[in-house]
Amino acid sequence: MKRDITIGWIGTGVMGISMLGHLNKAGYECTTYTRTKSKADALLANGVKWADSPAEVAAVSDVIFTIVGFPKDVREVYFGENGILAKAKPGAVLVDMTTTEPSLAVEIYEAARAKGIQSVDAPVSGGDVGAKNGTLSIMAGGDKEAFDKVCPLFEIMGKQIVYQGEAGSGQHTKMCNQITIAGTKIGVCEALLYGHKAGLDLPTMLSSISGGAAGCWTLDNLAPRIVNRNFDPGFFVEHFIKDMGIALKEAEAMGLSLPGLALVKQLYLAVQAQGHGKLGTHSLTLALEKLSGL
Amino acid sequence: MKRDITIGWIGTGVMGISMLGHLNKAGYECTTYTRTKSKADALLANGVKWADSPAEVAAVSDVIFTIVGFPKDVREVYFGENGILAKAKPGAVLVDMTTTEPSLAVEIYEAARAKGIQSVDAPVSGGDVGAKNGTLSIMAGGDKEAFDKVCPLFEIMGKQIVYQGEAGSGQHTKMCNQITIAGTKIGVCEALLYGHKAGLDLPTMLSSISGGAAGCWTLDNLAPRIVNRNFDPGFFVEHFIKDMGIALKEAEAMGLSLPGLALVKQLYLAVQAQGHGKLGTHSLTLALEKLSGL
Amino acid sequence: MKRDITIGWIGTGVMGISMLGHLNKAGYECTTYTRTKSKADALLANGVKWADSPAEVAAVSDVIFTIVGFPKDVREVYFGENGILAKAKPGAVLVDMTTTEPSLAVEIYEAARAKGIQSVDAPVSGGDVGAKNGTLSIMAGGDKEAFDKVCPLFEIMGKQIVYQGEAGSGQHTKMCNQITIAGTKIGVCEALLYGHKAGLDLPTMLSSISGGAAGCWTLDNLAPRIVNRNFDPGFFVEHFIKDMGIALKEAEAMGLSLPGLALVKQLYLAVQAQGHGKLGTHSLTLALEKLSGL
Amino acid sequence: MKRDITIGWIGTGVMGISMLGHLNKAGYECTTYTRTKSKADALLANGVKWADSPAEVAAVSDVIFTIVGFPKDVREVYFGENGILAKAKPGAVLVDMTTTEPSLAVEIYEAARAKGIQSVDAPVSGGDVGAKNGTLSIMAGGDKEAFDKVCPLFEIMGKQIVYQGEAGSGQHTKMCNQITIAGTKIGVCEALLYGHKAGLDLPTMLSSISGGAAGCWTLDNLAPRIVNRNFDPGFFVEHFIKDMGIALKEAEAMGLSLPGLALVKQLYLAVQAQGHGKLGTHSLTLALEKLSGL
Incomplete structure (x- = not known):
């Protein structure tokens, strides 16, 4: 060309x-x-x-x-x-x-x-x-x-x-990407919340777990931002909600039950309902904190 | 010493x-x-x-x-x-x-x-x-x-x-590790199931998503095994259930609600109930497949 | 008139x-x-x-x-x-x-x-x-x-x-009806599954719980059908999925997170994926049974 | 005697x-x-x-x-x-x-x-x-x-x-009772929240749905209290958490996956974490409201 x-x-x-x-x-x-x-x-x-x-x-x-x-x-x-x-x-x-x-x-x-x-x-x-x-x-x-x-x-x-x-395979692949991310987000955010409540020093905790089987991009890139209470968007909550909605709709049409994705989407709807739709996806933490009265 | x-x-x-x-x-x-x-x-x-x-x-x-x-x-x-x-x-x-x-x-x-x-x-x-x-x-x-x-x-x-x-901080850190893993597991297994149903070539799909924001150890190390239908254990389902049970019990004692972890644990109980307690944790896939009639 | x-x-x-x-x-x-x-x-x-x-x-x-x-x-x-x-x-x-x-x-x-x-x-x-x-x-x-x-x-x-x-209030009221039903269905079906596994005589169990705080239409009308393995439809699974989908979509538009409804919907998608979309809503039992390897 | x-x-x-x-x-x-x-x-x-x-x-x-x-x-x-x-x-x-x-x-x-x-x-x-x-x-x-x-x-x-x-059958039956109640609670509380957001007059809405397939003790007895913001206990949140914990533990021991019950329990842990452990079980509403930023 x-x-x-x-x-x-x-x-x-x-x-x-x-x-x-x-x-x-x-x-x-x-x-x-x-x-x-x-x-x-x-x-x-x-x-x-x-x-x-x-x-x-x-x-x-x-x-x-x-x-x-x-x-x-x-x-x-x-x-x-x-x-x-x-x-x-x-x-x-x-x-x-x-x-x-x-x-x-x-x-x-x-x-x-x-x-x-x-x-x-x-x-x-x-x-x-x-x-x-x-x-x-x-x-x-x-x-x-x-x-x-x-x-x-x-x-x-x-x-x-x-x-x-x-045709459509690019979009389906992107959906696989987003579904995986939904899982890593809930995993990392719940882990940080647990660590916080347990009184751990979070950066020290992260240094132990980031390199092993728990390792993920979210842990490397977003966990430190959560620790620093920086919820600026890399990727907007409201766009992620859109993507999860597409994935769930397509999954339904294909005859798939995806309970994990469905739960994470509802928790992100909570993030948005609490006024954080324009924050980054790691602000899932905020909804989880509110849930537990923190 | x-x-x-x-x-x-x-x-x-x-x-x-x-x-x-x-x-x-x-x-x-x-x-x-x-x-x-x-x-x-x-x-x-x-x-x-x-x-x-x-x-x-x-x-x-x-x-x-x-x-x-x-x-x-x-x-x-x-x-x-x-x-x-x-x-x-x-x-x-x-x-x-x-x-x-x-x-x-x-x-x-x-x-x-x-x-x-x-x-x-x-x-x-x-x-x-x-x-x-x-x-x-x-x-x-x-x-x-x-x-x-x-x-x-x-x-x-x-x-x-x-x-x-x-004392206890080592164990708490390990719990953070396992909670994160629970999230990455459900994310990766649901994504693969979606990709399979959507007719994607799974290794090709993985090549697109592994290097980016969806990247994680599970995607790198266990997704290929799932694709090859090799569910041999790196880590036993039944031990992971034990660990998630400890994390949920401690979380409860600390006043934490962890809906993601609780869901994943129930899905792993399904894996175990279906007879796969001695398989590897990536056999979460098997329970998700059965759920969707595959 | x-x-x-x-x-x-x-x-x-x-x-x-x-x-x-x-x-x-x-x-x-x-x-x-x-x-x-x-x-x-x-x-x-x-x-x-x-x-x-x-x-x-x-x-x-x-x-x-x-x-x-x-x-x-x-x-x-x-x-x-x-x-x-x-x-x-x-x-x-x-x-x-x-x-x-x-x-x-x-x-x-x-x-x-x-x-x-x-x-x-x-x-x-x-x-x-x-x-x-x-x-x-x-x-x-x-x-x-x-x-x-x-x-x-x-x-x-x-x-x-x-x-x-x-205008719309009739439909919204119907959604309240369906959301409530989603809860009673998961409650009753999980209870029956538990009772079955615990070795209880299910009709005797039902006689104890139907009249009290657990009492509901589903317990009175559908639990006996489940016990008799009669999954003929009063109301089709696939229509209930449609209704739950509407409720979740409206809830999303109104800024509501409904984690219970979202989970139940995914479980009904499993019922449908397993081939039971034309059975009655109490066939949620079938998906729960499959989940636990029964 | x-x-x-x-x-x-x-x-x-x-x-x-x-x-x-x-x-x-x-x-x-x-x-x-x-x-x-x-x-x-x-x-x-x-x-x-x-x-x-x-x-x-x-x-x-x-x-x-x-x-x-x-x-x-x-x-x-x-x-x-x-x-x-x-x-x-x-x-x-x-x-x-x-x-x-x-x-x-x-x-x-x-x-x-x-x-x-x-x-x-x-x-x-x-x-x-x-x-x-x-x-x-x-x-x-x-x-x-x-x-x-x-x-x-x-x-x-x-x-x-x-x-x-x-021996034990009485307790198992009570667990069936509590599992059913967990379902009716999430159903009724999510329905009321939906109705509230949709702008319905809640007592009028209840008059439409209480007598039909959504009918349940919770709808008859606790929904009106929720409408009146009366969260006085009939049954304590913290006792219900205990009961759900027993049911989940027994279910695990019997090889049962109960995703609905597990989710409801986590939401009740949220109610408790938010300081409402001594309120009635219908205060599940409070946690759901907080989740959606109300």
Whole structure:
């Protein structure tokens, strides 16, 4: 894929702004649209072009990336009156990097195919830091051929790029990621609460358990923040709730009972109900503390 | 601590046999007792001496280690008619490396102190492999002075040796370890089940998620075994149930609600009820599969 | 309300067939549409008229009742191309007796009001037996004036008719009903399992506990069926799952964490995954038994 | 059984005081011991005799009843130095009405039998009101012959007297009662919380659902108290926690997974941790409210 292809980008939130920045810096001609134009100001100042709708972005782009908020936003961006599918060119490749419903990814894939357009679902993990440093993990689904076309672009944004299979597989893989995280979160937060109540020195406790069978990213990266009472978001509680909701809905449709995930989701709803939806996922601790009257 | 001190060792199960082996090899004079004498045969052949009861071991040892099964076994070994406390010498140091109740560790500590004996609770993590390779994580509680005395011996058995504080702190730290593991287990097993149902290629899925925020020891070490349907134990389901039971009991006594741990424990009771108590902890998968009719 | 008003009825499943039968017998002119016409045969033989769509039913009716399956069916019946709202007459009253989303009830209410039509949400409890005997409990929401108009018709179908408040209140009340039932079901099924394992004679056990603080409808009516291994449906597992899903979704939207309901729903998903979606709700027992390897 | 038999009674808490009162009034010669003598003052003023220990009560009684607090209290009262078994007469019948461990009931039964004494476990339900009005439900285990001997005495204290089978069966039946109650409590409390958030008028809502499939004692008796924010105890949170703990322990020993009960117990631990251990069981509501930030 040469630099003569043009790139469209919808969504310049905390993740998108860095990701598009990397592509722009790499020399691609980029056109963007985002709901709040001011969020794209820095990019526009660096040569990214503006278009007035997703459709207008699609009209001038060979590959169109999207990374927005909720499934309904994705739906609007693709299927809305001024959505991508209204004006995308045959031969284009659409890449949704939002974490969204696998079934929606399949829907986009099929609507695109009917118009001679290819579609890849490619959610990411790695957060704002990974987006900034170009070290995201990208999990992709769709036709292998389409994946191969956009893979060089993924490599500009991430480090761990894996083709997972047919349409929706990227999203399903992201769900596996989130389900695992739900477990590590409840484990780490309950352990810290126990340690606190038992009178342990928490950093010392962590030094004993982090390197062994209890070891996990959450223990290494978020437990120290909990100890320091820093609940700033790496990843928002309310986005995690959205993701767990998708996973539970898909699991239900597939005939799966996931009692652990269901419990953790309810506890996160408590975190949100207590007013902490914009804090980081490690603020699960706050709901557990309140539960035990701390 | 010089090699002129004598070592006593109670319990030569899969862990104890390797740990005592390291001390013996290091040149210490060691005396052992274990419930099933044949389990100590290899050690006895290598110069370890035999004594007919915990009390007899204690009578001839400066430092007495124990690593047995359940809290009631610990109680018997220390407080029984032929238990350690019946014959341990003033100035001796007792070191219980069994994972047991923090409150029992305190009880031993106090009973020992009344006789001018020191006591350290020092449960480990790292499993049979860690025991064999001398790479255990050892989490110790008790008087710092007593810890300092036995620390050189710990260094022969483990790599991560951490003094956690007063009596019981080693056990409490181990509970933090097990609580965290309970969370990672449910997360990983539910994620794999979801991935399986979604039709993902599981090793490919794992390659996407293992390196990021979902990363954990369980994902690295046990998920591949689950994929290969190898449920051989690193750590027995029934021992994990014991540990979770201790954590929940202590939490209750401290006024803590731990809904995640309580759920995971019930699911492990299901694993055991289904006949898999002697399989590894990753066989949580089996109960989740049965739940969803797989 | 005199018998000169005309009644429309959409949905002649196991509940609807009895309910419409009562109205027909009471002398009202009734017109019906249902997806599978043969289900209405007996009614048509008794003088009920047929129309070819919800719209056609609405065109000739003063009060239109609906009782169909899932929220998406309700949506189709009201908002579809040939839906009720396409042809309902100004001044008509629409009464949805399906258990559905409170937010959908409000949506219907507002769409109707915009056309000068009144709307009442009026889900029921009491099952097929209550429908047959005219002893349903009917919980109604909407404008009081509209409720008053249709109340005489409700009285033909039920015994406990209660106006609950503004649009959606009937559905919300039904959700309270289902949430309570979720709790009684898990309580009764776990108790019976415990009693069975403890070797109790279950009918004797029930005779001790049914009359006291544990007393509940489920204990009186379903526990004996469980004892006799009769899992025939009073109420389908799959419909109960739908209802719990609605309650959890509404609770999430209102900022409520309901851990008990979430757990019970997952256990019912297990019942369904095990192939028992068409059995009665007391077959929760079957999933609990499988969990414990029975 | 004639009035020439003598009765011993240990434990004059809120239940015991009424129960012994009935026996005394019925003309039996009664001797009592209780930890806090002042609690027995009213009874002593009415002719009940005092003895200085359980053993002294047993020494002068044909039938000895006990109703104390926790399993450890039962153990002390029967097996302690001045316990019942130290001085009970051959031919005596011991009746423990405390809710306690079924396995402890079996232990008492066997220790008694070894001395030619009979033993009946006979926990009750019905609370202080049932004790006062003589309308308790009494669930009894032990030899049928022993039950028959004391049945006339039970009939003075209760209304629903049922022989459940061998030693421990009374306790097991009580556990079935408590497990069921755990379910009804979470169901009712979550339903009320939902109704509150949905803006329903709670008494009106209750009038719709109490009479149908959601109907239960908790809904009839405790829901109105919750609505009125009256959390006075019928039954203490901390005693219910004890009972659920016994049930979970026995279930574990029998190889049963009870996820519903385990969750409810953790939520009650939260109630207690929040400082409400001496409130009634319907204060589960308080923990659920706090969870959702209300």
